[in-house]
Amino acid sequence: MNQRYEQQMKKGVFEMLVLRLLESEEMYGYQLINELKIKSNGLFILKEGTLYPILYRLEDDGMVFSRWSQPKEKEVSRKYYVITESGRATLIEMNQLWSDFSKHITLIMEGNNE
Amino acid sequence: MNQRYEQQMKKGVFEMLVLRLLESEEMYGYQLINELKIKSNGLFILKEGTLYPILYRLEDDGMVFSRWSQPKEKEVSRKYYVITESGRATLIEMNQLWSDFSKHITLIMEGNNE
DNA sequence: CATCAACACTTAGCAATGCTAGGTGTTTTT
DNA sequence: AAAAACACCTAGCATTGCTAAGTGTTGATG
Numbered sequence: 001m002n003q004r005y006e007q008q009m010k011k012g013v014f015e016m017l018v019l020r021l022l023e024s025e026e027m028y029g030y031q032l033i034n035e036l037k038i039k040s041n042g043l044f045i046l047k048e049g050t051l052y053p054i055l056y057r058l059e060d061d062g063m064v065f066s067r068w069s070q071p072k073e074k075e076v077s078r079k080y081y082v083i084t085e086s087g088r089a090t091l092i093e094m095n096q097l098w099s100d101f102s103k104h105i106t107l108i109m110e111g112n113n114e
Numbered sequence: 115m116n117q118r119y120e121q122q123m124k125k126g127v128f129e130m131l132v133l134r135l136l137e138s139e140e141m142y143g144y145q146l147i148n149e150l151k152i153k154s155n156g157l158f159i160l161k162e163g164t165l166y167p168i169l170y171r172l173e174d175d176g177m178v179f180s181r182w183s184q185p186k187e188k189e190v191s192r193k194y195y196v197i198t199e200s201g202r203a204t205l206i207e208m209n210q211l212w213s214d215f216s217k218h219i220t221l222i223m224e225g226n227n228e
Numbered sequence: 229c230a231t232c233a234a235c236a237c238t239t240a241g242c243a244a245t246g247c248t249a250g251g252t253g254t255t256t257t258t
Numbered sequence: 259a260a261a262a263a264c265a266c267c268t269a270g271c272a273t274t275g276c277t278a279a280g281t282g283t284t285g286a287t288g
Contacts, residue, residue: 004273005126005129005130005204005208005211006211007246007247007273008125008126008129008246008273008274009126009127009130009208009211009212009215010126010215010246011122011125011126011245011246011273011274012119012122012123012124012125012126012245013123013215013219014245014246015119015122016119016123016219016223017219017222017223020222020223021222028265028266029265029266030264030265030266031265036222039221039222039225040218040222041218043214043215043218044218046246047246047247047248048265048266048267049246049247049248049249049267049268050245050246050247052266052267052268053245053246053268054245054246057245074254074255075255076253076254076255076264076265076266077254077265077266078264078265078266079265079266090119094119095223097119097120097123098123098219098223100157101123101124101127101157102216102219102220104154104155104157104158105127105130105131105212105216106216107153108131108134108135108150108153108154109130109131109134109209109212111153118244121244121275121276122244122245124275125244125245125274125275126274128274128275142236142237143236143237144235144236144237145236160275161275161276161277162236162237162238163238163239163275163276163277163278164274164275164276166237166238166239167238167239167274167275168274168275171274188283188284189283189284190235190236190237190282190283190284191236191237191283192235192236192237193236193237229288230287230288231286231287231288232285232286232287232288233284233285233286233287234283234284234285234286235282235283235284235285236281236282236283236284237280237281237282238279238280238281239278239279239280240277240278240279240280241276241277241278241279242275242276242277242278243274243275243276243277244273244274244275244276245272245273245274246271246272246273247270247271247272247273248269248270248271248272249268249269249270249271250267250268250269250270251266251267251268251269252265252266252267253264253265253266254263254264254265254266255262255263255264255265256261256262256263256264257260257261257262257263258259258260258261258262
């Protein structure tokens, strides 16, 4: 099938998923990509050129804030992202919205051919 | 919540939903907008500027073809869209993909905070 | 019967977002 | 020493939904 459709379906949930991962614990960019890949069983593989702009947007919107780690000898400095109260509140709403959507979509897709 | 997130979530399933409606019976543009609105309980309201480009894309991709109705006296001519074999096959794949996505997303969203 | 809403289709141009493809620099593996 | 992996950044492109405009018809409203 056309790869385009697959990509389009994935769009729109990336921000929610990233925020969801950050709800559990603060993470840095590269880590988020790996965690999402693992947790989604390889279904959601974010590209760096996709993730970083998402993080900057979330930060602009006040959903997260970032801090650079203080690396201990022979460690790279990493930029950690931390979810804010506003981010947690938004995540709850996103989750609700998602439940609604998926319920309705499933209904339409499985509906009888009347 | 930011309206942006809502819109983004809806993107990506519009084509699938339109194709699903056309699977039941041929329809014209305006009709599709109303049917989707009713079937989704007002959740998915396609704008004309969104739907028509979708239909043209589906047609370009060979998922549907269109025919103008021969209006009987005092009736407007309407452009009906009919799903093709290729469209039916793609719809099956889209449906499978959607099931996969929603399953994984729900898992991540509901997963324990480990 | 004039006006306005609803029906029905079309499209140019804008905004948002994911990706490509490049860049920088560090650490680990080979 | 070289290559791969880690970690971050970003300009520019492609796709897609929407705004806002246009055309023309039919039906309701006063």
